[in-house]
Amino acid sequence: MAQLTRDDIIRLASLARLDLSDEEITHFSVELSKILDYVEQLQGVDVTGLEPTSQVTGLLNVQRDDEIKSYGYDPIVLLENVPEVEDNQIKVRRVL
Amino acid sequence: MVSSDVRNKYKVTIGIECHVQLKTKSKLFSGADNDAKVASPNTLVNHIDFGLPGALPVVNKEAIHLASRAAFALGTQPQLFSKFDRKHYFYPDLPMGYQITQFDLPIVVGGGVAIEVGGEKLVIGVTRAHLEADAGKSIHPPGKDYTLVDLNRAGTPLLEIVSEPDMHSPEEAKAYVQELYLLMKYADVSEANLYYGNMRFDVNVSVSQTDELGTRTETKNLNSFRSVEKAAEYEINRQIELLEKGNTIAQETRGWGEAKQKTLSQRGKEEAHDYRYMPDPDLPPVTLSPEYIDSVKQEMPLMPGQWRDLLEPLGLTFDQIESLIEAEVDHTSISYLSLLKNDLQNKDQVIGTANMMINTEIPLRREGNLPEISGEQRARIYNELDDLLQAKQLSSTAAKSLLGDLLAATDTPEDIKAFAEGKGYIQISDSNEITNFVKSVIADNPKAVEELKAGETKVIGFLVGQVMKLSKGKANPGLAQDLIKQELGL
Numbered sequence: 001m002a003q004l005t006r007d008d009i010i011r012l013a014s015l016a017r018l019d020l021s022d023e024e025i026t027h028f029s030v031e032l033s034k035i036l037d038y039v040e041q042l043q044g045v046d047v048t049g050l051e052p053t054s055q056v057t058g059l060l061n062v063q064r065d066d067e068i069k070s071y072g073y074d075p076i077v078l079l080e081n082v083p084e085v086e087d088n089q090i091k092v093r094r095v096l
Numbered sequence: 097m098v099s100s101d102v103r104n105k106y107k108v109t110i111g112i113e114c115h116v117q118l119k120t121k122s123k124l125f126s127g128a129d130n131d132a133k134v135a136s137p138n139t140l141v142n143h144i145d146f147g148l149p150g151a152l153p154v155v156n157k158e159a160i161h162l163a164s165r166a167a168f169a170l171g172t173q174p175q176l177f178s179k180f181d182r183k184h185y186f187y188p189d190l191p192m193g194y195q196i197t198q199f200d201l202p203i204v205v206g207g208g209v210a211i212e213v214g215g216e217k218l219v220i221g222v223t224r225a226h227l228e229a230d231a232g233k234s235i236h237p238p239g240k241d242y243t244l245v246d247l248n249r250a251g252t253p254l255l256e257i258v259s260e261p262d263m264h265s266p267e268e269a270k271a272y273v274q275e276l277y278l279l280m281k282y283a284d285v286s287e288a289n290l291y292y293g294n295m296r297f298d299v300n301v302s303v304s305q306t307d308e309l310g311t312r313t314e315t316k317n318l319n320s321f322r323s324v325e326k327a328a329e330y331e332i333n334r335q336i337e338l339l340e341k342g343n344t345i346a347q348e349t350r351g352w353g354e355a356k357q358k359t360l361s362q363r364g365k366e367e368a369h370d371y372r373y374m375p376d377p378d379l380p381p382v383t384l385s386p387e388y389i390d391s392v393k394q395e396m397p398l399m400p401g402q403w404r405d406l407l408e409p410l411g412l413t414f415d416q417i418e419s420l421i422e423a424e425v426d427h428t429s430i431s432y433l434s435l436l437k438n439d440l441q442n443k444d445q446v447i448g449t450a451n452m453m454i455n456t457e458i459p460l461r462r463e464g465n466l467p468e469i470s471g472e473q474r475a476r477i478y479n480e481l482d483d484l485l486q487a488k489q490l491s492s493t494a495a496k497s498l499l500g501d502l503l504a505a506t507d508t509p510e511d512i513k514a515f516a517e518g519k520g521y522i523q524i525s526d527s528n529e530i531t532n533f534v535k536s537v538i539a540d541n542p543k544a545v546e547e548l549k550a551g552e553t554k555v556i557g558f559l560v561g562q563v564m565k566l567s568k569g570k571a572n573p574g575l576a577q578d579l580i581k582q583e584l585g586l
Contacts, residue, residue, distance in 0.1 A: 015370055054179045054201075054420050059380035066120050066158035069127025075141045088137045089235070089244035092188040092353075096236045096243065 002036035004029045098336045106303040106339075108332050109310075112324070114276055114561040115254045116286045117230070117294040118162045124229045124253035125153030125196065132233075133292055137246035145251040147192030153182070153362055153378055159253040160382060162285040163203045163227050164392045166255055169283035169399055170207035170222050179381040180227075184455040188245050189232035189330075190254045197256075199373045202226030204381065209259070209279065210401050211271040212414075221260030222270050230254050239317060245285035256287070261300070261309070266332070270325035273297055277321070277442045278400045279427040288425075290319050297324050304338065310335070311345040315359050330359050344365040346443060364428045380527055403433050410436070410446045424457045429468045430461065439475035445482040451476065456499050466503050472508050480512040482521070489513075494521040505544045525572045527579065530563065533571060534579045549584060 009029045013020045066089065076088070084091040105213045126144035164174040173570045181199035204225035211218050232247040248270050257276065263269045277295060287294050297318040304310035313335070315327045335345050349361040391400040398406070400421050409419045420560055432453050436446055460466050481499060484490040490498065499523045502508060509515040516522050535558055538545055548555040556577060563576040 005437075015184075015372070028181070043362055054375040055377065055380055057377075057380060060383055062154060062380045063157040063160065063382075064127070066122050066156050067127060068122050068129045068283065071127070071142045078141060078143065078146050078148075079138060080145075086242075086244060089140045089246050092243050092245060094190060094236060094241050094243050096235065 002033045004033045004039065005037065098340070102336060102340060103332070105305055105308075106332075107305070109261045109302050109304070110263035110265075110310075110328055111300040111312075112259045112263070112269060112272060113298040113300070114257045114259075114273065115230075115296045116166070116257060116280050116299075118159055118253040118255055118285055119287050120156055120158045120162065120253055122156060124156050124159050124227065128251065128252055130252055130254050132248035132252065135248050137244075138248060140248040141250070145191070145247055153196065153376075155382065157380060159227060160203070160384075161392065163225070163255050164255075164384065164389065165396065166225060166257075166285045167286070167398045168207055168209065168281065168393055169279040169478070170225065170257070172204060172222070173205035173393065174203050174384055175205055176194070176386075176389075177201060177228075177381060180376045180379040182376050183228075183310035183373055184370060187231065189234045189250065191232070191247065191248070191250065194377055195228060195231065196227035197228035198381070200433070201381075204255075204257075209272055209275050211266050213271050213274050217218065218262075218268065220262045220268070223258045223260050225255050225257040225392065228254050228256055229288060233349045242257055247255050250537045253490075256270065260325055266325045266328040270370060271322050273419055274321050275400070277488065278421065278425065282397060282399050284397070286363075290321075293319055295319070295356050297474045298361060299324055299331070301328055302336065302345070303332060303335045310339075311347050313345065313350050313359075315350045315352055316362070316465075321441055323352055323354065326357060327359055330357070334359070347529065351443045375477060389572060406437055407433070410443075412447060412450055416447075418452050419454045419458070423461075426458070426461060427468060430474075431471060432458070435471060435475055437473065437480065439479075440482075441479045442482060442486075445478075446574050448482065448485065449478045452481070452495070452499055456496050457503055460500060460503065467504070467506045469506065469508065474503070477502045477512065484513065488574070489522050491523055491573070494523065518536060520568075520570070522570070523565055524570045525575055527575065530571050530576055531569070531583070532577070533563045533566045534576060534583055538580070538583060540569050545584065547584070 006025055006029055009032065010022070010024045012032075013025075019076065079085050082090050084092070118124075120130050122128060123145065126142050126146055129135070129140045144153050154481060162439075167174040178198055178201050180196050182194040183197050183199070184194040186193060200240050202224045204222075206226070207222035208219040211220060211221060230249050230252040232245050232250040235244045236247070237244065259272065263272055273295075277288055277290075280288045280295065298314055298316045299318060300312045300314050302310040302312035302544055313331055315331060316325050318327055331350070352358075353360050386546045403421055403424075404417055407420070412420075417499060420436070424431060424433050432450075436450055436453075440446060440449060457466075477499065481490070481502075482494055484498075485492075485495055492515075498516050498519065502512065502515070510528045513522070539557065541562060542559055544555050547561065559580050560573055560576050563571050564573060564582070567576075
């Protein structure tokens with residue numbers, strides 16, 4: 001029976017850049033523990049001789065030729081989704 | 097600076113990670129133009145590079161091809177099976193919130209880079225090399241409280257080459273990155289332009305007095321061979337000084353301050369990274385067939401190590417060979433090595449021709465004063481120059497000037513000897529003609545002649561000088577000396 005502590009949840013939230021309320025922390029420590037239990041159950045399955053699965057599509061080698069491609073729109077429209085722009089650059093809180 | 101006595105107590109261990117920008121036309125997972133050198137911000141981008149929901153990355157075939165070439169350059173071959181993974185972290189220049197990279201099954205595993213330091217040959221092991229997408233570029237305007245992000249570079253294909261911790265001095269670290277540069281250039285997988293950051297180095301350094309490795313620091317984002325050497329040197333000294341004072345080394349990321357020539361702590365007490373790697377479900381694995389791997393092997397040009405093996409038996413010195421090997425990558429259309437190996441008419445001229453390249457052609461080309469002429473033209477120039485030198489019709493000084501003139505012409509003259517005559521480079525090697533000069537010099541310098549006859553052998557140099565002057569520099573000086581002795585019965 002897995003038991004994630006409040007500290008575990010706070011650390012996970014900070015790695016995921018999520019701001020959780022006290023209530024949510026309590027909620028997720030229970031919920032995520034249950035998910036871990038499920039994973040533990042999966043870990044009990046005997047997988048001897050099975051190749052690890054890194055893809056479920058069954059596809060291999062989906063590749064494109066090295067060509068510059070226009071996707072039919074001016075890249076500038078991408079900046080319309082950006083909260084703040086200066087000189088066509090994405091403006092964010094200072095990081096250094 | 098620690099004394100060499102103190103320094104010698106410690107074993108230094110260095111490992112290097114190198115990000116090589118691959119020279120594809122488009123990005124690793126999107127069709128955006130990969131040449132972000134001069135483009136305006138956020139013009140070489142699309143929904144894939146921006147990481148918009150639902151965008152589907154598709155891997156660039158050429159990036160796989162170039163990584164396969166790099167595998168051979170590193171002395172191994174690409175893996176039959178490799179896959180892409182997501183490495184999660186948050187930074188504004190990483191719009192998806194994860195970097196697409198290769199975690200446990202990279203395209204290159206193993207390999208080595210041969211170096212020579214102080215006459216000692218070593219092989220630095222390569223742990224692995226994996227494909228990954230570059231992040232965007234952050235600009236931090238001075239005095240402002242914000243950062244600006246340009247995603248033109250986001251998604252550029254990188255090959256990250258990870259070395260084993262096999263280096264034990266700053267000199268070895270420098271030799272390794274220099275050789276890695278040559279390998280990437282010869283394999284033609286990267287522009288490898290250091291100025292534009294096409295190759296960036298992270299240097300891991302630790303020191304220890306025991307067999308156990310010490311705590312390491314990583315100095316990130318070095319962009320020159322010299323800064324790799326200097327940063328390693330600085331870190332070794334800094335760490336030894338700390339340990340000598342009884343302090344401990346903090347495992348941390350540091351940056352290199354070019355202005356102050358020192359490393360600086362970049363992130364303080366960093367949260368241990370938890371990248372939560374997972375296979376990227378958008379990208380099916382890459383398998384390479386043995387036939388494909390073999391076809392890449394067949395197309396590989398000679399690597400620097402192979403050239404060294406070919407040139408050494410021809411009698412060239414280590415320094416000559418290294419000068420030529422380095423110059424080989426200066427221009428795509430000018431080859432020194434293949435000319436020396438394949439196009440000389442006379443095997444004895446290799447050393448002479450190599451010296452002319454090193455002393456004349458390479459410096460002139462680096463000054464940017466010469467047109468790029470064909471290999472056939474250059475071979476003809478060097479071969480005819482050798483003929484003229486063998487026939488003693490050119491002095492070495494004149495040969496150098498003539499070579500400069502010939503290489504400067506887009507159209508090489510049909511008759512090189514006539515061209516040299518027209519320019520006044522051909523020396524007079526006709527005995528009768530020189531004897532006339534010798535006779536009048538003897539007649540005009542009775543005092544010197546007496547001294548010479550009396551055994552003042554040095555005076556002959558003066559007389560030869562007079563013959564050269566009279567012939568306007570065109571007499572063959574060796575022949576003039578012989579004829580002076582002959583005339584005076586010496």
